[in-house]
Amino acid sequence: xxxxxxxxxxxxxxxxxxxxxxxxxxxxxxxxxxxxxxxxxxxxxxxxxxxxxxxxxxxxxxxxxxxxxxxxxxxxxxxxxxxxxxxxxxxxxxxxxxxxxxxxxxxxxxxxxxxxxxxxxxxxxxxxxxxxxxxxxxxxxxxxxxxxxxxxxxxxxxxxxxxxxxxxxxxxxxxxxxxxxxxxxxxxxxxxxxxxxxxxxxxxxxxxxxxxxxxxxxxxxxxxxxxxxxxxxxxxxxxxxxxxxxxxxxxxxxxxxxxxxxxxxxxxxxxxxxxxxxxxxxxxxxxxxxxxxxxxxxxxxxxxxxxxxxxxxxxxxxxxxxxxxxxxxxxxxxxxxxxxxxxxxxxxxxxxxxxxxxxxxxxxxxxxxxxxxxxxxxxxxxxxxxxxxxxxxxxxxxxxxxxxxxxxxxxxxxxxxxxxxxxxxxxxxxxxxxxxxxxxx
Numbered sequence: 001x002x003x004x005x006x007x008x009x010x011x012x013x014x015x016x017x018x019x020x021x022x023x024x025x026x027x028x029x030x031x032x033x034x035x036x037x038x039x040x041x042x043x044x045x046x047x048x049x050x051x052x053x054x055x056x057x058x059x060x061x062x063x064x065x066x067x068x069x070x071x072x073x074x075x076x077x078x079x080x081x082x083x084x085x086x087x088x089x090x091x092x093x094x095x096x097x098x099x100x101x102x103x104x105x106x107x108x109x110x111x112x113x114x115x116x117x118x119x120x121x122x123x124x125x126x127x128x129x130x131x132x133x134x135x136x137x138x139x140x141x142x143x144x145x146x147x148x149x150x151x152x153x154x155x156x157x158x159x160x161x162x163x164x165x166x167x168x169x170x171x172x173x174x175x176x177x178x179x180x181x182x183x184x185x186x187x188x189x190x191x192x193x194x195x196x197x198x199x200x201x202x203x204x205x206x207x208x209x210x211x212x213x214x215x216x217x218x219x220x221x222x223x224x225x226x227x228x229x230x231x232x233x234x235x236x237x238x239x240x241x242x243x244x245x246x247x248x249x250x251x252x253x254x255x256x257x258x259x260x261x262x263x264x265x266x267x268x269x270x271x272x273x274x275x276x277x278x279x280x281x282x283x284x285x286x287x288x289x290x291x292x293x294x295x296x297x298x299x300x301x302x303x304x305x306x307x308x309x310x311x312x313x314x315x316x317x318x319x320x321x322x323x324x325x326x327x328x329x330x331x332x333x334x335x336x337x338x339x340x341x342x343x344x345x346x347x348x349x350x351x352x353x354x355x356x357x358x359x360x361x362x363x364x365x366x367x368x369x370x371x372x373x374x375x376x377x378x379x380x381x382x383x384x385x386x387x388x389x390x391x392x393x394x395x396x397x398x399x400x401x402x403x404x405x406x407x408x409x410x411x412x413x414x415x416x417x418x419x420x421x422x423x424x425x426x427x428x429x430x431x432x433x434x435x436x437x438x439x440x441x
Contacts, residue, residue, distance in 0.1 A: 038309035039301045043224075046312070053308060054221050061218045062193040071186055072225075078185040080269040102150040105177040108229045112174075113369055114385055115149045116233070119171045120240050122157040126164035127243055128250040133261045137166030145170055175237075175265035182230055182237070182266040187222060191267060192280060194218045195287045215290065219298050221305075231299075232369045237266075238295035245292055259289035 042050045055073065058064070070076035103112045126132070141162055148155055149170075157167060175182060183191065197218065199209045223231060241262065245255040263284045274281060291298065301309075374386075 035306055036301055038313055039306055042309040042312055049312070050309075051225065053305065054224050057302075057305070058190070058218065058221045061214055061221070062190065062197065064190065064193060068189045068193075071188075072190055074186060078188060078269075080185060080188060080272075103152075104146060104150055104174055105179070107179055108182075108227075108233065110229060110232075110369055111152075111385055113229060113233050113236075115152065116171065116174055117236065117369075118149070118155055118157065119167050119174075120236050122167050123164060123171070123240060124243065125158075126167075127247040129164045129168075130251050132164060132244060132251045132253055133168045133172065133258060134253065135165050137163055137169045141166045142170050142173070146173070172261065172265050175262070180270065181268060182234055184226065184230065185269060187225070188267070188269060190218075190222055191287050192283055194222065195283045195290070212294075216294055216297055217302055219291065219294075220300060220302055223298055224301065224305075234266075235295075235299055237262075238291055238298070241292045242295040255289045255292040256285065258292055259285045259287075263288045 039050075042053075051073075058072075059069065064072060067076060067079065071078045103115050106112065123132070145155070145162055145166060181188075194215055197211045197214045199207050199211045201207050223234065226234065241255075241258050244251060244253055245258060248254045248257075263281075267284050267288060268277065277284070
């Protein structure tokens with residue numbers, strides 16, 4: 001096992017490269033792969049192996065009693081705080097919305113995310129607005145915008161018909177009307193437990209100082225267990241809120257202010273009010289604020305997960321040839337390399353956190369969304385979504401032929417163009433074997 005005295009230079013060298021050359025057996029070409037390639041491959045090809053790997057490491061970091069662990073795995077229905085409100089009307093309204101097959105109030109889908117991304121894209125351009133997400137917008141304009149989104153319209157929000165406060169409020173409404181919180185009921189207790197992770201003093205006693213390193217690692221693992229659509233939207237949302245908080249000098253919205261606005265919509269159990277949650281409200285708000293502050297680190301797989309996934313497909317020799325397998329150097333025969341990699345030292349985790357990734361998390365989320373759409377069964381809905389991605393601005397109707405709310409300006413960066421550029425520009429680069437290299441940009 002590695003120790004705190006391992007050479008920082010060695011650890012840095014082991015983590016600074018985010019791509020590698022991969023030769024598929026019996027293939028005539030080699031691929032330049034992102035470091036997460038085998039993690040995603042394990043997720044989709046061996047889902048049970050992937051889930052067991054992640055769960056085994058979560059339980060190493062946080063204490064989940066049998067019932068709470070069963071809720072996390074889905075073996076038991078989530079036990080949530082009892083609600084003092086009557087949820088019948090909400091449930092009835094949800095059934096009505098579900099019959100209409102609309103975006104708002106319907107289960108989260110790739111189609112819904114594609115529509116809501118229009119709001120997120122617009123808000124990224126208006127981070128300077130004071131009180132963003134706190135100041136309510138105009139209810140009539142919000143109703144009109146909501147109707148267009150439900151109808152699947154491709155909307156140009158830069159015409160001035162809508163204020164950023166209209167759009168920000170409607171984003172919260174969308175999240176609040178999801179049948180289940182974005183972070184899911186199954187993960188509720190795990191989020192509370194992660195918030196309780198603190199450092200130990202020299203005597204081995206717990207302190208009140210949060211253990212940020214373990215919290216980040218725990219969230220990295222927990223978020224890997226989210227449904228793909230939830231994870232994709234969460235990436236986009238947290239990236240937006242992170243950059244909103246970075247502009248708090250202009251908008252007056254800090255991470256904790258934003259968390260107070262969004263926690264009821266993304267993590268509070270449905271049909272709950274503040275009095276139902278009692279002492280958990282502060283924990284939930286602080287937890288969401290932590291997600292916002294550290295969002296740029298939370299969607300990376302820990303190094304030992306990447307190592308295990310790579311070894312699963314390439315064999316243990318691939319692991320033993322890497323410098324980062326100093327983690328397993330305590331074993332003379334090397335037989336415990338793959339197992340030892342599941343328990344990295346704090347020094348290695350620290351260097352992992354500091355390593356840079358070439359892809360932004362917004363781009364990663366969009367790429368995953370595009371891939372999910374491509375994997376859908378052939379249908380009219382799939383064709384419509386693909387057209388959203390691939391449609392060129394020059395093929396859209398002229399601004400004069402549109403209603404005041406839906407007319408589009410000829411922009412160099414349309415909604416579909418941005419997604420297409422980010423998605424297709426981040427795909428695997430394929431080069432010739434024996435001398436192939438990534439194409440120059």
